Amino acid sequence: MNQTRKxxxxxxxxxxxxxxxxxxxxxxxxxxxxxxxxxxxxVVEQAPPTGVQVPAPDNTDGIVVSKEVNPDPGAVVDYWTDKRMEEAEPMPMPEATGNFEVAE
Structure with a gap:
């Protein structure tokens, strides 16, 4: 068998x-x-078009629903100019409250 066939x-x-x-x-x-x-x-849902009001669910029954936060990423790019980025302040870090037990 020649090399090409191999x-x-x-x-x-x-x-x-x-x-x-x-x-x-x-x-x-x-x-x-x-x-x-x-x-x-x-459940992952698509966000409705801007300006459309969606009624809140009456009973979620323990179901987690995720919605798209920003349907227009181009608007975000236009909003965050260099000046706004320099003046931006970070969000505060979340703090855990309550009593927690560590399993060993």
Missing amino acids: MWASAGVVGVIVVGGASVAAAASAGKLDAVARETRA
Whole structure:
């Protein structure tokens, strides 16, 4: 067998392995994400267009709902000029309150 055929055969085998590995990883990842979503009952919602009012849910029943904070990232870039960045103050660090037990 000449070198070119060996190279193409090796490339074909490597390609099959990479495609198979990627498909297995994608399937495992999708299954894991579904399992986590079932465990946490987390829901991700898209933010409505600006100016549309959405009523608050009556009963969340322990469900976590995440909403997109800024649907227009270009507006953020326009807002944060160099002057505003220099004058910006950091948000305060959150502080834990209450009694906590450390498991050993």
